[in-house]
Amino acid sequence: MDLQTVILGFLNDEPLTGYELSKRMDASVGFYWHATHPQIYTTLKSLAKEGLVDFAMEYQSGAPNKKIYTITGAGREILLRNLQNETLKDEIKIPLLVTMFFGSELGLQHWQELFSSYLNVQKTVLNQYQSMCKSPPKIDPKKDLKEFLRYKTLDFGIGYQKFLIRWLENMLKEIGE
Amino acid sequence: MDLQTVILGFLNDEPLTGYELSKRMDASVGFYWHATHPQIYTTLKSLAKEGLVDFAMEYQSGAPNKKIYTITGAGREILLRNLQNETLKDEIKIPLLVTMFFGSELGLQHWQELFSSYLNVQKTVLNQYQSMCKSPPKIDPKKDLKEFLRYKTLDFGIGYQKFLIRWLENMLKEIGE
DNA sequence: AATACATATATAACTTATTACATATATTTC
DNA sequence: GAAATATATGTAATAAGTTATATATGTATT
Incomplete structure (x- = not known):
């Protein structure tokens, strides 16, 4: 791609x-x-x-x-x-995870702040995605494959954001704050 | 980053x-x-x-x-x-989603094959991640922040793979096969 | 003996992507 | 009236990343 x-x-x-x-x-x-x-x-x-x-x-x-x-x-x-011919090799760069891997010296407080500001950003993104599609439509892939696949890319985004938010909330619970 | x-x-x-x-x-x-x-x-x-x-x-x-x-x-x-100073701007490139957005002309059968082969790849990746950490350790972030944060990057990967796999399995259910 | 794979380093040619610069107008907000 | 924002297009300089090529050895497999 x-x-x-x-x-x-x-x-x-x-x-x-x-x-x-x-x-x-x-x-x-x-x-x-x-x-x-x-x-x-x-x-x-x-x-x-x-x-x-x-x-x-x-x-x-x-x-x-x-x-x-x-x-x-x-x-x-x-x-x-x-x-x-698409080979589907994902390229995912998530600086938060790299920073986590190397940044323990930044201290607990820094991490509490970072996770909670990142959480806010991700909640905003989720709201954006959800406002693009208020009620999940019932699309028959056999009838309208194009609309179905396009809706599903948005559905992926919503699912990913929900996972991210859950993960961040759990993280904040574990480190306090 | x-x-x-x-x-x-x-x-x-x-x-x-x-x-x-x-x-x-x-x-x-x-x-x-x-x-x-x-x-x-x-x-x-x-x-x-x-x-x-x-x-x-x-x-x-x-x-x-x-x-x-x-x-x-x-x-x-x-x-x-x-x-x-890390700004935490993610760069995520997922060719599967781009292909979905533009590739409805490829037909249902192509999509069934693509999703199920992608699913297999993602299951293998999940197994790799899980084998890196058999029993989720109880790490106190106050005592060992480094080990805690590093474990959590792996935990993120496992959670993401599980989300991806669920999403793909649901997709395959919806399009048949 | 030959093949394959892992170790170990590196350059060349090319493609892709970012940041900064540059211009110009319309509309909205203060 | 001034400032900000959105529309609209592009180039230049730089940075980052990929693919192919090159060399050289050790070990394990067939």
Whole structure:
């Protein structure tokens, strides 16, 4: 999995500008695959060079011009091939755990503060996820696989946050505070 | 959090060669912060240049020579500073979720196979984690914060794997197979 | 004797990602 | 009226990470 494939995936749904792509990512896939805007703009440029996407200029008087990107036939082929051959090797970097592994010298009080501020952040994230989907819909995977799979990525996020929050609360109980 | 800090963290415990460092990482921190060996060797080189680590050659007749790295006083200072100022921004890349978001065209059967092979991998990982710690020890964080925090990183891994496995089993139930 | 695997180190070429810089307008808030 | 924020696009410099290649030995297996 790489950013090229992620961008092709979004453009396979609808034409988008770099800016919109960036916002879309932040609001969905971004939680388990993040990219900054310079990365997105440079990747779009190289995708265009490879003929996997195309773009149309939308000239705006007053406001800055837009480049609206669309996926090409070749792009769709590459997208499907990449999704099929995906090796599913996770890359998970959780600095809290690394800090825990090496940071016992920071002392108990530091850890109480760190865990409880991290807990607050994670509760906010959970609320964000839950507000994206108030009532869990009953989607039949046989009827609408796309909606089903997309809902399930959110369901994963909610489940993960709940696990994290439980784990942190238990941690705080054990170290006091 | 960066690789420099991770390496300094290990060397703060004991002197190690690049190779040993690589093995240590694979067996512990590697699960939530992975690095390849070329990365480790180049980072050690730059740490030495900055005076944060030092090394002694161990000449071996027959076997290849070793470079045994130790942390310096400056290195210990930087380590503690980095751990204190850690911003705890997670970077999580889970290609399965990205593939789910864009890969509905792959069809139900593909998904059944993918989820069940991913499930097997995750069960193996859980077994690995559990074999590292057969009986959950009762560690008093007030008495041995280091051992407590290190155990808790493993506890996190076990909890995460259990969540993942439950989620995957539920998924397979919902899509059949 | 040959193969495979573990130990041990390292560079080169390449790809990816981050941070800082740079510009420009519209709308909202104080 | 000023300041902040959102929209909108990009480049440059740097840092980080991957894959392939290179060398060399010990031990265990077949």
